[in-house]
Amino acid sequence: MAKLFAFAFALLFACGSVIGQEDTTLEPDTTLPPEAPTTVPPTTEAPTEPPATTTVPPEPETTTAPETTVTPEPETTTAAPVPDTTTAPAPVTTPAPEPNYNYNITENNVTCIMIEGAVTFLVNYTTVNNETKTATVVLPKHPKADSVITGTCNGTDGQEEIDVTWGSAGQSSSVKVEFGIKGDSWSVSSFVANLFMDPVTFANGTDAGKTLSLVVDYGFSPLSVPVNHSFNCHSSLSAVNITATTGDAPYTQRVSSKLEGIHIQAFNMVPYEPDFVSSVHCSADEISDVVPIAVGCALAALVVIVLIAYLVGRRRRSAAYQSV
Ligand SMILES: *[C@@H]1O[C@H](CO)[C@@H](O)[C@H](O)[C@H]1NC(C)=O
Ligand SMILES: *[C@@H]1O[C@H](CO)[C@@H](O)[C@H](O)[C@H]1NC(C)=O
Numbered sequence: 001m002a003k004l005f006a007f008a009f010a011l012l013f014a015c016g017s018v019i020g021q022e023d024t025t026l027e028p029d030t031t032l033p034p035e036a037p038t039t040v041p042p043t044t045e046a047p048t049e050p051p052a053t054t055t056v057p058p059e060p061e062t063t064t065a066p067e068t069t070v071t072p073e074p075e076t077t078t079a080a081p082v083p084d085t086t087t088a089p090a091p092v093t094t095p096a097p098e099p100n101y102n103y104n105i106t107e108n109n110v111t112c113i114m115i116e117g118a119v120t121f122l123v124n125y126t127t128v129n130n131e132t133k134t135a136t137v138v139l140p141k142h143p144k145a146d147s148v149i150t151g152t153c154n155g156t157d158g159q160e161e162i163d164v165t166w167g168s169a170g171q172s173s174s175v176k177v178e179f180g181i182k183g184d185s186w187s188v189s190s191f192v193a194n195l196f197m198d199p200v201t202f203a204n205g206t207d208a209g210k211t212l213s214l215v216v217d218y219g220f221s222p223l224s225v226p227v228n229h230s231f232n233c234h235s236s237l238s239a240v241n242i243t244a245t246t247g248d249a250p251y252t253q254r255v256s257s258k259l260e261g262i263h264i265q266a267f268n269m270v271p272y273e274p275d276f277v278s279s280v281h282c283s284a285d286e287i288s289d290v291v292p293i294a295v296g297c298a299l300a301a302l303v304v305i306v307l308i309a310y311l312v313g314r315r316r317r318s319a320a321y322q323s324v
């Protein structure tokens with residue numbers, strides 16, 4: 001009986017410490033690349049398995065279950081919204097193999113900036129028939145063959161930036177991300193997109209042929225990330241504020257944007273590191289971690305309480321029989 005109580009306390013303590021750990025947003029997540037699905041489950045309670053508890057098998061499962069929900073294979077979640085036909089005007093003739101490297105700026109063997117993840121823009125537009133339609137423009141997870149990537153690890157005013165341009169001359173689109181540093185933390189200081197509204201994607205659009213300029217705020221949380229760390233977000237992030245213009249005129253139709261499987265580093269100083277440096281997860285991931293773990297712990301605690309009640313009851317009963 002004492003053993004059982006000890007086990008129950010150990011379990012609750014382990015649950016508490018797991019949740020506590022997940023709460024600390026700045027806990028660096030030990031460098032596992034996002035593709036690796038084999039995240040090691042927390043080993044805190046493996047050894048405290050008393051012999052009597054063979055009837056309590058849900059315990060290890062409930063602790064590992066959140067891990068698996070946290071690592072939705074970025075490939076599958078981001079693959080869906082990438083309709084290739086909408087991004088390229090005439091792509092049918094060019095099935096060029098997609099490179100699998102990341103958007104990065106590397107100087108002096110230091111990859112100061114690296115970005116991976118799908119950036120999607122949903123742009124409502126007015127057609128010549130006075131209808132409203134929605135066009136989808138995507139910056140794919142990995143650079144395409146025609147992507148041109150420029151940028152600097154040492155810009156003026158202590159900024160770093162990366163520019164990605166794609167599409168043919170005179171009809172190109174671009175995304176430019178600027179980063180700032182304050183003390184030992186970096187943050188995204190500006191995210192700007194210039195999208196060419198090609199007449200295929202924006203079929204019959206009254207603005208087709210113009211360029212749509214967007215200033216996007218994704219409300220990154222945490223707002224800043226320690227130097228030598230990356231920002232990693234399995235959860236989808238939607239823009240919280242977009243300022244849209246064509247030429248000098250405000251764009252009146254609705255524009256939205258989301259980031260999926262986004263992983264960003266800037267102001268990295270660790271040299272010779274081709275992978276992302278150890279990451280800090282976005283708050284959305286932390287929340288999605290904590291809820292299933294808390295539910296799992298609550299269920300495990302319930303099982304243990306019921307078991308104790310049952311054993312206590314049985315002991316009382318057998319004691320009663322003996323006294324009779
Ligand atoms: C960085 O980009 C270059 C091309 O610009 C590419 O050759 C290289 O593989 C990329 N590095 C990583 C780690 O993705
Ligand atoms: C980068 O690494 C290569 C190979 O290790 C080396 O030859 C080169 O000098 C390095 N460049 C700088 C600027 O450190």
Ligand SMILES: *[C@@H]1O[C@H](CO)[C@@H](O)[C@H](O)[C@H]1NC(C)=O
Nearest residue numbers: 122124132133134254255256
């Ligand atoms: C405008 O776009 C939003 C999504 O961004 C969509 O929900 C809405 O239906 C669109 N409006 C029209 C009139 O199509």
Ligand SMILES: *[C@@H]1O[C@H](CO)[C@@H](O)[C@H](O)[C@H]1NC(C)=O
Nearest residue numbers: 126127128129130131132206
């Ligand atoms: C377009 O439709 C809106 C209502 O949906 C209407 O107010 C507007 O006058 C129409 N414009 C034209 C040019 O037909």
Ligand SMILES: *[C@@H]1O[C@H](CO)[C@@H](O)[C@H](O)[C@H]1NC(C)=O
Nearest residue numbers: 107108153154155156157158
């Ligand atoms: C950064 O750029 C400034 C001038 O723009 C230069 O003086 C400085 O040496 C550069 N730093 C590095 C690390 O390249």
Ligand SMILES: *[C@@H]1O[C@H](CO)[C@@H](O)[C@H](O)[C@H]1NC(C)=O
Nearest residue numbers: 127128129133202203204205
């Ligand atoms: C464009 O408009 C024409 C008529 O104005 C219509 O026949 C055609 O189906 C429209 N195309 C699309 C893709 O909506």
Ligand SMILES: *[C@@H]1O[C@H](CO)[C@@H](O)[C@H](O)[C@H]1NC(C)=O
Nearest residue numbers: 215216217240241242243244
């Ligand atoms: C959205 O961004 C614009 C310009 O960046 C700013 O003026 C405006 O106040 C922002 N709106 C909200 C709701 O944050």
Ligand SMILES: *[C@@H]1O[C@H](CO)[C@@H](O)[C@H](O)[C@H]1NC(C)=O
Nearest residue numbers: 184226227228268269270271
């Ligand atoms: C970042 O890493 C570089 C190279 O390992 C190191 O020199 C630098 O001190 C680190 N900076 C911080 C703030 O940890």
